[in-house]
Structure formats: C-alpha cells, structure tokens
Amino acid sequence: MVAWPVEVVSDDGRRLGLADALGPGGSEVEELLNRLLSPSPVVGDLARWAWLADGAASTPVGHSSLPLAAVDFATGGERAAGVDPAWLAAVDQQRRAPRSLLVADGRSDQLEAALHVAMLLATEALDPDDDADVVGHVASGAQLWLLGAAVAWALAAPGANPFSPWAELATAGVWPIGPVDGRLVVAVPFLRSSVAHSASQLRKFTMP
Amino acid sequence: MSAPTVAEPFVDEIADAAEAHRLSPEYVVAAGKVIASHVRNELAGATVFDEPAIALAPSPREKWLACRIAMEEYGHHLRFNKLAAELGLADPMAGRALSVFDYELRTWTEFVVLKAVVDLAEVVLMEELEDCTYLPLRHLAERLLPEERFHVSFGRARTKELAANPEARPEVEQAVDALIRFTLPFFGRSASPNNAAFRRWGIKRYTNDEARSRFIDRSRRFVADELGLGYPEVDVHWNG
Numbered sequence: 001m002v003a004w005p006v007e008v009v010s011d012d013g014r015r016l017g018l019a020d021a022l023g024p025g026g027s028e029v030e031e032l033l034n035r036l037l038s039p040s041p042v043v044g045d046l047a048r049w050a051w052l053a054d055g056a057a058s059t060p061v062g063h064s065s066l067p068l069a070a071v072d073f074a075t076g077g078e079r080a081a082g083v084d085p086a087w088l089a090a091v092d093q094q095r096r097a098p099r100s101l102l103v104a105d106g107r108s109d110q111l112e113a114a115l116h117v118a119m120l121l122a123t124e125a126l127d128p129d130d131d132a133d134v135v136g137h138v139a140s141g142a143q144l145w146l147l148g149a150a151v152a153w154a155l156a157a158p159g160a161n162p163f164s165p166w167a168e169l170a171t172a173g174v175w176p177i178g179p180v181d182g183r184l185v186v187a188v189p190f191l192r193s194s195v196a197h198s199a200s201q202l203r204k205f206t207m208p
Numbered sequence: 209m210s211a212p213t214v215a216e217p218f219v220d221e222i223a224d225a226a227e228a229h230r231l232s233p234e235y236v237v238a239a240g241k242v243i244a245s246h247v248r249n250e251l252a253g254a255t256v257f258d259e260p261a262i263a264l265a266p267s268p269r270e271k272w273l274a275c276r277i278a279m280e281e282y283g284h285h286l287r288f289n290k291l292a293a294e295l296g297l298a299d300p301m302a303g304r305a306l307s308v309f310d311y312e313l314r315t316w317t318e319f320v321v322l323k324a325v326v327d328l329a330e331v332v333l334m335e336e337l338e339d340c341t342y343l344p345l346r347h348l349a350e351r352l353l354p355e356e357r358f359h360v361s362f363g364r365a366r367t368k369e370l371a372a373n374p375e376a377r378p379e380v381e382q383a384v385d386a387l388i389r390f391t392l393p394f395f396g397r398s399a400s401p402n403n404a405a406f407r408r409w410g411i412k413r414y415t416n417d418e419a420r421s422r423f424i425d426r427s428r429r430f431v432a433d434e435l436g437l438g439y440p441e442v443d444v445h446w447n448g
Contacts, residue, residue, distance in 0.1 A: 080269040088268050120286065123279040131354035132361070138269050141276030145262075178268065 004037055005030070006117055018117065022110050025158035029114050029151050032164075035171040036125050036147070048172075056176055056186045058165035060149065061090045066184040076175055076187025077135035080142075083178040083185075091178070094163075095149040098156030111155055118151045119144065126170075139187060142177070143170035211408075218410045222342050225295045236295060238409045239342045241402055243292050244300035250285035251301075253326070254278055261319040270316070273362065277323070280355050287352065291344055311390055317370055321383035323363025325427055329394045331356050332423045341410035364430060371435045384431055385440045391427075395420040398445040417444050 008021035018033075019026035049070075057064050071079065102111045126143050128136030150167030161167075166176045175187040212218040218235070222228050228236050258278035265271035292300040313319055334356060337349035367384075370376040396403055396416040406412040414422070421444045428439045 077269070080272070081267050083268040088271075119279055119282070123283050131358055134273075134362070137276045137358065137362075138272045141272035141274065141279070142268075144279050145272055145275045 004033070004121060008113075018114075022114050022155060023107060025155040026110075026114075028154035028158050028161065028164075029118065032147070032150060032154065032167060032171065033118060033121055035168065036122055039172050052169065052174060052186065052188070055165040055169050056184055059087075059091075059176075059178070059184075060094050060146075060162045060166055061087065062162075064179065064184050066179055066182060069180075069183040069185045070188050071185060073135050073139055073175065073187045073189065076177055076185065077138055079180045079185045079187075080138055080177055082180045084180070087179050095145075095152075098149075098152040101156045102152070107155065111152060114151050114155060115148055118147060122147050139175040142175055146170050146176070212410075214404055214407050217408050218341055220341060220410075224344060228295065228342060232409075234405065235342075235409050238402075238405045238411050239340075239345060240292070240295055240297045240300075242337075242406060242411050243288055243295065243345060244297055246288040247285060247292050247300040250281055250288055253330075254281035254285060258282075260313050261316065264313070264316045264319060266316055270366075274319070277359055277362065280359070284352050284355070287348055291348060294344065311387070315379065315383075317376060317379045318383045318387075320363050320366035320370065321380060321387055323359050324367045324430065325363070325384065325387045326391050326394070327356055327359040327363060328427055328430075329391045329423050331360055332419055332426070333395070336412050336414055336419060339410075339413055345411070364434070368434060371437065380435070381437050384435070384437055388427060388431075388440050388442065391423070392420060392442060392446055393448075395423065395446070397447045399447060416446075420444050420446065 006018045008016045008018060010016055010021065017030070019030040022029055052070065053068050056068055099111065102108060122144055126140045128140055130136060146163060146166050147170055150161060150163035153161040153163050169176050169186065173189040175189075177185040177187060179185075222231060222235070228239060258274065258281050261274040262271055262278060265274050289300060311322075313322070331353065334349045334353050337345055338353070340346040340349065367380060371380045398415075398417050400416050403412065403416050407415070412419075424442060424444060431437050431439045
C-alpha cells in the first residue's frame, strides 16, 4: 500500500525524502524502516546470535543482566502472558514519554506522519503468514508496539533512543518479549529445538 | 440496456472505476456510498474501540494482540479509502459514522465482547460483498474477511473465557446485551432507498432487514449456545 522509499510533497510544493520531511531524527526513522523492509535474518548465522544477545539485554528501560532465553514463537506465545507486569508498566511509560516532548516542540504533525508511514509499512511487512495464527498476531502486535515507540523516540531524541535495540531486533523478525520468571525471553523466527541442540554456542542462549 | 430493478438486478462484473463511470452515474453513487460507509466506520472503529483497548489489555499478550488488531482495522480504513479515491469520491469522510461508534469503551471485557459482536456484523456485511458486481470492492472484501474473522474469533474466545468466570459473567452479560442493541442499526433502516439502489446494481444482495436477521441468527447462536446467556429481545426491523 505504501511505496518505499516515500516521497513527501511539502506545503510549498518541494519534493522531500521522508528523513527531510520529518525533521530532526528523520534519518533515524528512515534507517529503521529501511531495515524493516530489507531484514537480515538471525537464524543460520551464528555471528548474529551475539548481536541478538547484546540487543536483547539493552531493553527499553535499561540494561538487563538476566540470562537470555531464546525460544521458538509458539513457546514465546506461552511465555508472553507471564512478563513481569512492573517491567511492562515501565516500558509503557517509556513509550508514552516522547509524545509530550514532540507536541511541546510543535512537532506533532511530524510525529503523526512518521507513525502513519511506519505503521502502514510495518503492518504489511510483519503480517502473519496465516490469518488465523494467534501467536503470529501477538508477535506482530508486539513488534508494531515496539516500532511505534522507536519511531517516536527517534524524532524526540535522535541518537539516544531507548527503543532502538529492541526495534532493531523486531525488524529482523525477532520478538523481544521481556523478563519472565527470571529470564529475558526473546522469540526467534524459525528457531527449532533441533537447531539449538546442533550448536554448543546456542545452548547457553536457549531454554530446554 | 434496460434499467435494472430489484427483481432483475444488474449482474455483470465491473472491473474498475473507469468501467463503473462508463456504465452509469447511479452505479458509481451506489458503489461509492457502500465504500464511503466502510471508510468512515473502519476508522471510527479503530479509533474508538481498538486503540483504547491496547491500554485496557490485562496482560502483555492481550496488549500486543490488541495492537495488531488496531493496526489491521486502521489498514482496512486505508484500503477502503484507496478504493474511494480510485472511484473519484469527493470526500468519503464527509458523512457520519454509525451510532455504534458513540459507545464509550471502558473495560477489556467490553472490548472482547465488542470484537465478538460488532465485528461479526462487519463480517456479515463483508460476506455480502463477496458477490458484489464492482470487482475492486469484491476483491477487497475477500482480502479483508480473513482478518475480520480472526478479530471475531479472538473476541469469541476471550468472551467465552470471561463468561465461564462467575465473577466476570455479569459484566459479559451486560456488555452482550448493550452491544447487540447498539449493533442492530449498523445494517441501516428497514425502509432504505439506498439499499434498494445497492440491490438494483448488484452491490449488495440483501435488504437491510435480511442482513440484520443474519446477524441476529449468528450472534444468537454464539450468545445462547456457546455462552449460555440469554439473548436480548430485539426487532429485526429498525427505522431510526
């Protein structure tokens, strides 16, 4: 529905790229959406597991020292109900923070435009293959939730975006879930237990 | 070509907006009214119901599901809006959204019942469009129906869980009663010149009362058979 890259026509008739149209932080938004539309898969590349671990530990509300648990999506769907509610409330509060900053700065139009384009692209890009897949919908919803926050923060605080690491994981198809029973859970697409058992480096990152 | 009638409606397939305009201004108006209605109501639904539900969700899993559903509903609005633009509609947002969107969502229970009930009405209306003579509208309905059915199945599953909980059951019953009554006008007035035009041109097949009746039957089966609740006294006729 939205062709990429997006071109914007300004009020005075000039044609601008999205980054320029969004003002400060616009290039960060554009880069995020570029990664969304040209994702680098995680599974199959062992070097990416370290990237995944580091990214997951950089949660939107600060560094987590909990042991990482990389699980498949079905398991992630089960674990999602058990996310620490206090942690989630803190993330929600963090999500809402940039809106008031941007409105106070007179940039609510840029925020709405950025969210509009991002959500249009992301809703398509993260569409579950199976329309009846509940876990797929939960995962996609979580990824959209994170991406929306990352877009708002990119405009409000470019270069200091607390949602950037988790949004990056989401663009790679990973579903960062959160702290559940003392572990930091992330769901990885196409992860199967046979894959986890075949590489010793992965064992410390997976739950049995 | 003689003018179509309700008894002998137009049955040819119209491939695109250009062909619609070549056929008849009345056809364009008929298709346009149905499309414009969906443009307004999908946006109203996403704004009034789905987005607030994200904050009401009781768990992360439910929150993220609500987020996905809200995005899909907003996407539906945009897709219908694209159809409206292709057909050359002046301002599809100019009319008023249905009165059901005056409902103030206050709880998660209301939201899940709403998905089970109000989205079922949407499914009933969209299923009718699967036979629409205006192919872009038919194809869009075919494309969106699986998503709408997911929304209904989500609502049903959650409503059943809540209805099985003695503490939550009274609120479910109250929400079912209120939302069914709210949804009935969704199908339009019993005596509707617009509906007659829709049927003449093969945009729709059913009278508003027939569509409303289908909704009542299907929602009654859910409420009575699956939830074990009483179904409110309703009238298949509605004239405002």
